[in-house]
Amino acid sequence: MSEKKMANKIQFVPILNAKKLAGSLMILLSLGIQGNAWQKPVARMQNPKFPMQVQVVNQTEYQLDCDLTDISPDTVPQTLPANEKLNLSLEDVEVNISVSHTDQNLPDTSPHYFQFEFVPNSEDSLTVIVNQAAGPDLLGDDMGQVIDIQQSGAIFVY
Secondary structure, three states, X not given: OOHHHHOOOOOOOOOOOHHHHHHHHHHHHHHOOOOXXXXXXXXXXXXXXXXXXXXXXXXXXXXEEEEEOOOOOOOOOEEEOOXXXXXXXXXXXXXXXXXXXXXXXXXXXXXXXXXXXXXXXXXXXXXXXXXXXXXOXXXXXXXXXXXXXXXXXXXXXX
């Protein structure tokens, strides 16, 4: 292929040192690729254990719905009034916690964005404090968010 045609194509560079390349790939794999802000953990727990007790504290001025994202028909969103607490049992590491605004008294134009604070109490207990935020942190903030507590201890908010 001529150089002119190559300008619009992917360019391949000859591998000069296979050992160097293998080392570079290992570095890339260990660092991971952080393409978007929500791919970085917002907090970490040391050695989390499941089942985990999660207390959600609503420090907003409006009512929230909290729910587990499992597929059980028994899972019904629990209402969390303003300035109240709710205890959830997170039995499965694959299940996340959904938090959304449900206050029908707020006008549609009223902002209802969340900011989360995570306070580990022990290896199997976590407090999640939900505060109001002035604006969205993440795309979809105005619809609700999901808290993902992973086996590694990384906590993500989507």
